[in-house]
Amino acid sequence: MEPFITLRSKATPLDRVNVDTDQIVPKQFLKLVSRTSFGKFLFYDWRFDRDGAPRKDFVLNNLRYAGRQIMLARDNFGSGSSREHAAWAIVDYGFRAVIAPSFADIFYNNCFKNGILPARLKPDEVDYLFNNEDLEIEIDLAEQLVVAGNRKMHFEVDQFRKKLLLEGLDSIGVTLQLEDRISNYEKRRQMFAPSG
Amino acid sequence: MFEKIWDNHIVYEEEDSPSLLYVDRHLVHEVTSPQAFDGLRMNGRPVRRTDLTFATMDHNVPTSDRSLPIVDQISSIQIQTLAQNCKEFGITLFDMQSPDQGIVHVIGPELGLTLPGTTIVCGDSHTSTHGAFGALALGIGTSEVEHVLATQTIWMDKPKTFAINIEGSRKNNHAVTAKDIILYVIRTIGTAGGTGTVLEYRGAAVSDLSMENRMTICNMSIEAGARAGMIAPDKTTFDFIKGRRYAPKDEQFEKAVEYWSGLRTDPNTKFDKFITFDVSTLAPQVTWGTNPGMVVDVTGAVPHPDEFAKGNENERKAALRALEYMMLVPGTQITDIKVDRVFIGSCTNSRLEDLVEASIVLKGRRVAPSVRAMVVPGSQQVKAAAEQLGLDKVFREAGFEWRESGCSMCLGMNPDILEPGECCASTSNRNFEGRQGSGGRTHLVSPVMAAAAAVEGHFVDVREWF
Ligand code: SF4
Numbered sequence: 001m002e003p004f005i006t007l008r009s010k011a012t013p014l015d016r017v018n019v020d021t022d023q024i025v026p027k028q029f030l031k032l033v034s035r036t037s038f039g040k041f042l043f044y045d046w047r048f049d050r051d052g053a054p055r056k057d058f059v060l061n062n063l064r065y066a067g068r069q070i071m072l073a074r075d076n077f078g079s080g081s082s083r084e085h086a087a088w089a090i091v092d093y094g095f096r097a098v099i100a101p102s103f104a105d106i107f108y109n110n111c112f113k114n115g116i117l118p119a120r121l122k123p124d125e126v127d128y129l130f131n132n133e134d135l136e137i138e139i140d141l142a143e144q145l146v147v148a149g150n151r152k153m154h155f156e157v158d159q160f161r162k163k164l165l166l167e168g169l170d171s172i173g174v175t176l177q178l179e180d181r182i183s184n185y186e187k188r189r190q191m192f193a194p195s196g
Numbered sequence: 197m198f199e200k201i202w203d204n205h206i207v208y209e210e211e212d213s214p215s216l217l218y219v220d221r222h223l224v225h226e227v228t229s230p231q232a233f234d235g236l237r238m239n240g241r242p243v244r245r246t247d248l249t250f251a252t253m254d255h256n257v258p259t260s261d262r263s264l265p266i267v268d269q270i271s272s273i274q275i276q277t278l279a280q281n282c283k284e285f286g287i288t289l290f291d292m293q294s295p296d297q298g299i300v301h302v303i304g305p306e307l308g309l310t311l312p313g314t315t316i317v318c319g320d321s322h323t324s325t326h327g328a329f330g331a332l333a334l335g336i337g338t339s340e341v342e343h344v345l346a347t348q349t350i351w352m353d354k355p356k357t358f359a360i361n362i363e364g365s366r367k368n369n370h371a372v373t374a375k376d377i378i379l380y381v382i383r384t385i386g387t388a389g390g391t392g393t394v395l396e397y398r399g400a401a402v403s404d405l406s407m408e409n410r411m412t413i414c415n416m417s418i419e420a421g422a423r424a425g426m427i428a429p430d431k432t433t434f435d436f437i438k439g440r441r442y443a444p445k446d447e448q449f450e451k452a453v454e455y456w457s458g459l460r461t462d463p464n465t466k467f468d469k470f471i472t473f474d475v476s477t478l479a480p481q482v483t484w485g486t487n488p489g490m491v492v493d494v495t496g497a498v499p500h501p502d503e504f505a506k507g508n509e510n511e512r513k514a515a516l517r518a519l520e521y522m523m524l525v526p527g528t529q530i531t532d533i534k535v536d537r538v539f540i541g542s543c544t545n546s547r548l549e550d551l552v553e554a555s556i557v558l559k560g561r562r563v564a565p566s567v568r569a570m571v572v573p574g575s576q577q578v579k580a581a582a583e584q585l586g587l588d589k590v591f592r593e594a595g596f597e598w599r600e601s602g603c604s605m606c607l608g609m610n611p612d613i614l615e616p617g618e619c620c621a622s623t624s625n626r627n628f629e630g631r632q633g634s635g636g637r638t639h640l641v642s643p644v645m646a647a648a649a650a651v652e653g654h655f656v657d658v659r660e661w662f
Contacts, residue, residue, distance in 0.1 A: 016517070017510040018387055018487055022628040027607050031256065031270040033230035033277050035338070045630050050616070074510055076388040079421060079487075080628060082321040083228065084337035105391060105423050106321060106335055113339035160213035160351065171339070172241070175347045178208050178216065182349060185207045185218050 001115045003168035007096050007139045009069040012059055013130055019073060020080035021107065025089045038085055039092030060093075070137055072129050073100040077118075078107025087114045097139055099146065101126050112161045115168065119146060119155040141166055197428050197461045198357055198394050201332045205315050207349055214351040220314035222344050224251040224287065225300050226278040227609070228319030232342035233281040243285045244348045250309060251282050252290040254299045255609050259572050259599035271610065285345075298575020298601045301325040301543040305411065306577050308440025312429035312456040317344055322543050322625065323424075324417040328410035329437070330429035330459055332394070335418060355423045356468035358393035362401040364476035370553060371659040372478050374409035375545060375623070375642035377401070378416045379481035383491035385471065390422030393469065396461065397427050401475050407436040408549040415544045416625050419488040428460045480658055482530050483627045483640040485518035490627075492530060494645065494657045500526040521629055522637050523617070531655050533639065537620040538569035538650040539632070540596075540643050542606035545623035546574030550643040551582050555590040557647040557661060563595035564653030570597040570612070572604040596650070608633045621649040 029041040046058050054061040071090065077100040078086060087110040090098065097117040111118040119139065121129075129135065129148060137148040141162060146153040164171055175182075208216040222245075229251070236243070243249060256271040258264075266272040275292065282289040290296040296303060301322050304310040312330035317323060319341040326333035336350065344350055360381060366372040382389070395417050402410070410427050417425025434453050437443045444452045479493040492499065501519065503526075505512035519526065524533070540546070540554055551573065563569045571591050573579035579601055582588060588598045605612040606624040614620055614636025623646050627638040641649070648658040 015513075017514050020487070020626075020628050022607075022626070022631055026630055026634070027609050030227050030609065031268075031274050033274055034234070035231040045634060050634070076391070076421065079387060080321065080626065082319060082335040082337050084231075084339060087337070102388065102391065104388070104421060106337060110337040110339065113337065158212055158214065158353065160210075171351065172235075172239070172343050172346045175216065175343065175349060175351070181208045181216070182218075182347060186348075189218070 001168045001170065004096060004115055004117050004141055004165040006141065007069060007117070009137060010134060011070040011072040011099065011129060011137055012065040012068045013072045013133045014059060015074065015130060017074040018076045018079055021078060021083050021086040022080055024078065024086035025083065030083060030085055035088050037092060038089035039094065042089040042093045067094070069094060069096045070139070071095045071098045072126070072133070073098055074126070075100065075102045077103050079104040082106045084110045084113070087111055087116060091116050099126065099129065112164055113171065115165065117141060117165060121146060121153050121155055125151065125153045197330060197426060197459045198332065198396060199465075200459055201313055201315065202354065204313070205332070214353045216349050217315060217352055219317050219344050219348050219350055220248060221304070221309055221316040222249045222348070223300050223304055223309070223316065223318035223323070224249060224278075224341065225255060225318070225320060226253045226274045227255045228338050229281065229341055230274065230277045231338050232319070232345060233285065235342040236285070236345060241346045243287060243345045246286040248348065249287045249345065250290070251278060251287050252297055252300050252303055253278055253292055254297075255603045255607065257292055257600070257602040258610050259602050259604045259612060268611065295576050295580070298577065299543045299546065299603055301411075301415065302547060302574030302578065305329065305407070305436070306440070306575060308437055308443030311437065311443065312433060313459050317350060321418045322415055324422070325411050325415040325543055327414040327417065327424050327426040328407060329433055330426060330456065332424060332426065334424055356393045358390060358395050358422070359467040359470035360395050360397045361399040361470065361472040362397060362475060363399045363472060364401055364474040365404065366401070366475050366478060368659050368662055370556065370662040371644060372475070372480060373553070373642040373644065374405055374412040376478055376481045377475055378413045379483065379488070379491045379640065380475075380478060381473065382416065382420045382488050383481065384473070385420055387419060387487050387489040388421040390417060390420035393422050395420065395422045395425040396467070397425065399472075402427055403430065406549060407432055408547045411547065412544055416488065419625055429456045480642060480645050482645065482655055483638075484522065484524060484530070485515065486521055486627055486629050487518070488625065488627060488640060490515070490518060494530050494655060496530055498524045498526050498528045498530070531657065534619065534654045535567060535621045535639070535649050536618045537614060538563070538567060538646050539572070539605045539620055539622040539624065540570070540646050541572030541574070541604050542624035543574065543603070544625045545643050546572060546578065548578050548581050550623065551578070551587050552585070554643040554647040555587045557644050557658065558590055558594040558596070558651070561594055561651045563650045566653050567650050569595065569650040570599055570605070572599045572612070573601045575601045594651075605632050607631060621646045621655065
């Protein structure tokens with residue numbers, strides 16, 4: 001996985017609450033068996049009309065925001081299903097970070113598995129970014145800071161996930177180093193824990 | 197209860213980091229697993245505990261005649277891929293021809309794979325269903341599926357606990373159902389109300405419920421944004437589990453019951469959050485918008501965005517958008533909303549009891565000529581049991597289609613979808629834009645409310661029918 005250390009970009013504003021994973025990647029695209037090239041399906045039903053023509057009023061179709069690597073979103077971003085396709089589409093499209101006041105739990109987790117930083121800022125900080133959408137934003141993961149205009153905004157992230165992103169680590173590899181612990185646990189597992 | 201299960205499953209922990217938890221059961225389906233198996237292959241990793249891993253196919257499967265080939269090539273590839281992966285890695289699979297096939301959250305409990313006190317994961321958010329047995333059941337993403345296949349463990353932040361006390365007794369048990377209770381809960385706490393928490397449903401109105409009803413409630417915990425939902429196991433739970441294929445037997449079962457009985461939350465346990473509901477006057481609930489928190493009583497009307505948003509500008513915008521998408525005008529009586537389609541099915545409401553209840557409404561009645569209605573049993577076992585009771589005849593005679601088991605129109609990955617603009621009374625769990633078909637408009641309701649809407653061609657207060 002590509003490490004995430006710092007990122008400098010403007011943000012693409014998606015001014016809607018409760019954006020769910022069914023919108024991020026509509027289900028007709030879940031049938032693929034690979035994990036690449038989901039970017040073209042990102043927000044498909046919002047981006048294109050029924051004939052497949054781009055909808056002029058949707059942000060991703062606005063050239064002004066082209067090439068931006070940060071998505072700016074509202075509360076409860078990524079709600080709904082556990083489909084990781086949502087994270088794959090976001091990263092494949094070219095976003096490396098999502099800033100929002102809050103995220104749905106499973107989606108939040110899925111981001112870290114795919115080199116995306118989901119940064120939770122305070123509602124007024126998010127409002128500030130929405131109101132100044134052409135500001136250059138700098139994200140520093142090590143310092144847990146988002147810097148834009150005259151503001152320095154701090155976000156929380158736990159040490160484990162931070163390390164995975166900073167070093168681009170594969171969490172299975174990390175866990176397999178704990179093999180002893182897992183085997184030990186298996187030996188002392190409760191007798192009523194299910195077997196085969 | 198949550199704390200006990202959590203502590204029992206810690207493999208490793210460190211400060212300011214997620215904990216590594218052991219997974220007792222891993223359920224796998226065709227949509228969220230192919231990339232995980234690919235990852236294993238690429239890294240030369242085996243599945244650590246094939247004995248704790250079970251697979252089925254549900255999301256894509258057609259619900260028409262199973263002896264015919266699948267028309268949709270891409271679905272067919274996904275289904276074959278799962279079969280090949282299970283074979284290659286040595287995992288038990290209940291495939292399309294199996295008498296045990298069904299929606300993963302219906303067959304887990306049915307086969308006795310779902311047990312109290314265990315940790316259960318599946319690459320599907322409605323894994324929360326299994327919490328009805330007093331299990332910690334979590335939906336996970338595909339990378340985590342791969343992680344569990346390889347290590348039988350999962351990294352997880354310890355969630356906070358949220359007690360949902362449900363008191364009182366419903367006035368009309370047939371007309372006001374578990375579905376109405378959970379819709380009311382989500383209406384009250386909101387679709388993000390449970391974020392970061394595990395909900396524990398407690399109280400007299402919960403103890404009274406059957407296992408199937410408890411599953412309906414826990415199923416939709418995710419719609420309140422929760423990490424999981426749980427109900428403490430009791431005699432109802434043990435009776436349900438007894439004799440199921442993968443459940444402990446005889447003396448082992450007795451011992452297990454003793455252990456499971458000890459899982460109950462101590463009466464003086466402190467929850468991080470709590471809320472109390474009284475369901476004595478609860479009415480059937482209907483969603484009007486495009487998320488499961490946009491709910492009103494069947495006797496009510498579509499709200500005005502200002503009234504719905506209570507001063508929150510973002511919620512107001514969301515409500516406006518929802519009204520536009522749903523083609524609804526504020527003030528419209530719910531009972532004036534016409535339906536074109538009715539869907540009884542999904543992991544929320546496709547178990548035997550759901551079908552029995554809906555059939556009571558339909559006996560001697562006919563589906564309105566303008567409505568197309570279908571029933572999709574949750575599993576082959578549910579389907580067989582319902583046919584034994586003659587329910588297929590009741591549904592067919594009323595004008596319903598009687599289909600093979602699967603997810604079907606809950607998310608429309610198979611050919612069962614809404615046409616743009618069609619309005620559907622659905623017993624599923626998500627009314628998101630386009631969920632049941634691009635442009636389709638979904639109203640979530642209970643099975644009896646769906647059946648009654650099928651008959652009348654619009655929503656009705658089903659309390660008047662019982
Ligand atoms: S029935 Fe619907 S919600 Fe349940 S697992 Fe299938 S698609 Fe998901």
